[in-house]
Amino acid sequence: MRDGGRTLVWGAPARLLHPRAEAAAQLTGRRLRVTGPTSERLAMQMLASGAAHPVIDRLPPTELAEVTVVIPVRDRAPSLDALMSGLGDRIRTIVVDDCSREPRPVAEVATRHRAELVVLPRHRGPAGARNAGLERVTTPFVAFVDSDVTVGPDTIAALLRHFHHPRVAAVAPRILGRAQPGRSNWISRYEDARSSLDRGPAPALVHPRSPVAWLPSACLVARVDALGTGFTDGMQVAEDxxxxxxxxxxGWHVRYEPSATAWHDHRVRLIPWLRRKAFYGSGGRALAERHGAAAAPAVLTPAGAAFVGALLAQRRWSLPAAAVASAVLTVRLRRLTNRSDHPALLAAELAGHDLAAAVRQTNRLMMRHWWPVSLAAALASRRARRAVLLAALTDSALQYRRVPPNLGAARFLVARRLDDLAYGAGLWAGTLAGRSARPLLPAIQP
Structure with a gap:
């Protein structure tokens, strides 16, 4: 918020909004009070653009009788029992047994907790199992919860408040690691801070190229009318x-609500952990085929791409070229900040944010999505070795500082690199199998 509320700035690349004085007067700190049609229009505009997020304890509640929990499960009867014990008996529950190898324990747990049991005659995977449960839902809302997750009715009740807005289709809580006595090690401590399922501490409007670009279906509450037939049946990964x-x-809104929490059993053994990371990476191929540029591993502006390209070249002209790219971006942004009290200063600040984001994304590309190329280049070039080493250290330091884990810096660096190597290996395996480089290509956004 700038200029006493007359200029609102959010996003990367930056977006600006200049509310009317009447609406700006309702801004108190970082909150907007809706007192009339003008402030209501501003609130709707900010919600739809991701510039603002609802304060859920101010929204009216929805009865738990309006939601059905669908739990896909394959074996894992003890985890299923723990989940259903946490849910209690206040919510209708459907357990979908996805062709368990030992179906009897699953059936016993479902019966004990008075859940409806659906037994699939063949293994359909998580997407198909959830869809089988969705077909039997008669309530307006459905909560998909995986069997290795623990969540209470209060969390689901909190998420349901978001559906007061008629365009909200789905909401997910923050997913943290559940304590596993006697199984804590460096992997579990790393996952507690950097789990792939943990989307961070800040609320978000979820869509491609948003700070929170996707949500895990490990715990996801949705409006049944918005889902249609549900997940894409047959997708084994990235279906969420x-x-x-x-x-x-x-045109639906999808929201991430970190004030509500669910708990997940993280993998804590090395090989299963690496295999799961590679599995996640393999989903890039299907997403690129179905969603095109939305699945790009990075989104850069032309100026940002020129800036990092100049720095990576490590030539005598690199710093002057990077300075020119920075100046061009600042001048371009200056045209968007004319209504600010300090347009030049705001433009320079926005340019700095954009270029910093370009550097961070390039670091991630080098370390995660493009690491086979980075490795080959480092073996052949001294300049590439310097760039790769700097990227590895910078990325680890930034991530370590963002969410300090209960783990030493050296072990965090090793865990971070293993995470990236496994994910990248899965991404490249899927890319080579599909014979298309699309999952590896960044998008250039004007």
């Missing part, structure tokens, strides 16, 4: 990303 992006493309 696909669903969220389809909803966003249809």
């Amino acid at each position: 990303v696909d669903l969220v992006w389809r909803l966003a493309a249809q």
Whole structure:
């Protein structure tokens, strides 16, 4: 918020909004009070653009009788029992047994907790199992919860408040690691801080190229009417990303609400952990095929791409070229900040944010999505070795500082690099199998 509330800035690349004086007067700190049609229009505009987020304890509640929980499960009867014990008996529950190898324990747990049991005659995967449960839902809302997650009715009740807005299609809580006595190690401590399922501490409007671009279906509450037939049946990975992006493309709002929490059993053994990271990476191929540029691993502006390209070249002309790219971006942004009290200063600040984001994304590309190329270049070039080493150290330092883990810096660096190597290996395996480089290509956004 700038200029006493007359200029609102958010996003990367930056977006600006200049509310009317009447509406700006309702801004107190970082909150907007809706007192009339003008402030209501501003609130709707800010919600739809991701510039603001609802304060859920100010929204009216929705009865738990309006939601059905769908739990896909394959074996894992003890985890299912823990989940259903946490849910209690206040919510209707459907357990979908996705062709368990030992179906009897699953059936016993479902019966004990008075859940409806659906037994699939063949293994359909998580997407198909959830869809089988969705077909039996008669309530306006559905909560998909995986069997290795623990969540209470209060969390689901909090998420349901978001559906007071008629365009909200789905909401997910923050997913943190559940304590596993006797199984804590460096992997579990790393996952507690940097789990792939943890979307961070800040609320967000979820869509491609948002700070929170997707949500895991490990715990996801949705409006049944918005889902249609549900997940894409047959997708074994990234089916949750696909669903969220389809909803966003249809004009629905999808929200991330970190004030509500669910708990997940993280993998804590090295090989299963690496295999899961590679599995996540393999989903890039299907997403690129279905969603095109939305699945790009990075989004750069032309000036940002020129800036990092000049720095990576490490030539005598690199710093002057980077300075020119920075100046061009600042001049371009200056045209957007004319209504600010300090347009030149704001333009320079926005340019700095954009270029910093370009550097961070390039670091991630080098370390995660493009690491086979980075490795080959480092073996052949001294300049490439310097760039790769700097990227590895910078990325680890930034991530370590953002969410300090209960883990030493050296071990965090190793865990971070293993995470990236496994994910990148899965991404490249899927890319080579699909014979298309699309999942590896960044997008250039004007």
